[in-house]
Ligand SMILES: O=C(O)CCC(=O)C(=O)O
């Protein structure tokens with residue numbers, strides 16, 4: 149989904165965002181995206197906003213220098229954003245990739261001049277770890293990464309619309325016969341803590357698997373003497 153806006157105006161919006169007391173215009177665009185979600189889910193107007201108690205907006209400016217060997221690295225590793233909605237403006241270089249086919253195929257999100265890319269985050273729907281939130285898993289959170297290239301540096305600006313830490317995370321609506329995918333309501337801060345804990349555990353497993361691979365390639369005659377998940381599984 150794209151929400152078109154003039155690139156020149158964005159610079160002003162970012163500036164306005166930083167002035168205390170001004171209504172942040174990007175939040176208005178996020179509100180629009182929230183309303184699209186509400187309508188698609190058959191929810192009351194403002195239901196998403198109310199579930200967030202008060203939206204918090206965080207901004208990240210990502211600069212990716214050009215890289216002589218882009219095949220060896222990533223600008224930003226594969227992830228989902230934790231919040232409700234992310235608005236991202238990328239320059240014309242391109243490098244944002246998202247998955248489809250259940251995470252099996254990477255597609256490049258072609259830059260469109262003056263348009264925001266709107267991503268739903270974990271709070272907006274479902275994480276890759278099968279915990280599902282506001283939309284009971286009906287809308288997929290965008291699994292994405294940023295690649296680099298050897299010709300040009302690249303800039304992107306992301307604004308994350310997050311709920312209050314104490315906002316209760318639970319599906320807003322269940323269809324008839326649909327099972328609730330969460331065991332219990334949790335707060336956004338607890339959801340965030342669990343995500344971070346899983347990321348750390350995954351990083352630990354990856355490190356362990358790489359070390360194991362190193363041991364095997366250093367001493368091919370030796371078999372690894374501890375059990376672990378297959379490297380392909382962990383690195384997927
Ligand atoms: O640079 C990009 O295109 C992606 C940035 C991003 O995913 C993020 O800041 O969370």
Ligand SMILES: [Fe+2]
Nearest residue numbers: 227228229292
């Ligand atoms: Fe992201």
